[in-house]
Amino acid sequence: MTNPASLPTDTGSLDGEQAELSRAASPGVDQPRIERAVREILAAVGEDPDREGLRETPARVARMYAELFGGLHEDPRSYLQKFFSEAYDEVVLVRDISFNSMCEHHMLPFMGVAHIGYVPGGRVLGLSKLARVVEVVARRPQVQERMTEAIANLLMQELAAKGVAVVIEATHTCMTIRGIRKPGSLCVTSAMKGIFRSNVSSRAEIMNLIYGGRR
Numbered sequence: 001m002t003n004p005a006s007l008p009t010d011t012g013s014l015d016g017e018q019a020e021l022s023r024a025a026s027p028g029v030d031q032p033r034i035e036r037a038v039r040e041i042l043a044a045v046g047e048d049p050d051r052e053g054l055r056e057t058p059a060r061v062a063r064m065y066a067e068l069f070g071g072l073h074e075d076p077r078s079y080l081q082k083f084f085s086e087a088y089d090e091v092v093l094v095r096d097i098s099f100n101s102m103c104e105h106h107m108l109p110f111m112g113v114a115h116i117g118y119v120p121g122g123r124v125l126g127l128s129k130l131a132r133v134v135e136v137v138a139r140r141p142q143v144q145e146r147m148t149e150a151i152a153n154l155l156m157q158e159l160a161a162k163g164v165a166v167v168i169e170a171t172h173t174c175m176t177i178r179g180i181r182k183p184g185s186l187c188v189t190s191a192m193k194g195i196f197r198s199n200v201s202s203r204a205e206i207m208n209l210i211y212g213g214r215r
């Protein structure tokens with residue numbers, strides 16, 4: 001005698017599996033809740049959420065938000081635990097680390113590049129790890145100023161660096177497609193820690209390394 005309770009009740013559609021996969025990729029993001037909210041927004045602007053072109057939109061947006069805000073559920077420090085012990089105590093600079101983030105005031109993307117320089121205090125980081133840190137910090141509701149500070153503070157604390165300089169240049173779509181509509185405007189923020197804050201010539205050196213030959 002077969003026991004019907006032991007039979008799988010859901011054979012699992014492809015969509016179901018994909019949803020399952022993306023949920024697993026971003027634990028902590030409640031995608032069904034995002035879907036309900038997006039449906040509500042569509043209705044609120046006067047659209048018909050059940051019209052053919054929009055039917056899959058709430059689920060698509062939910063998966064996208066799970067990706068764009070996935071950094072909320074990751075600790076950037078996890079990328080700063082593996083370093084090399086080196087006596088090197090000159091500037092290490094990684095320029096033009098591209099990123100995209102979401103402005104927390106408008107939930108619109110801002111994107112650009114981060115330049116990160118530091119003077120090691122005995123701990124040298126694998127270069128790709130800097131890009132990882134930028135990525136995790138960017139994939140959250142953000143403001144550029146806080147993002148810049150956060151990256152600089154993380155590196156100061158976790159690497160026990162002698163100095164950290166972070167410069168971020170970004171364009172904000174909340175400034176280019178709405179409001180004052182200024183396409184091409186660039187927002188530049190910087191955070192200087194340690195010797196880059198206290199020593200004028202160190203600061204001049206790092207700024208020259210970042211911008212040298214470009215301006």
Ligand SMILES: [Zn+2]
Nearest residue numbers: 103105106174
């Ligand atoms: Zn904004």
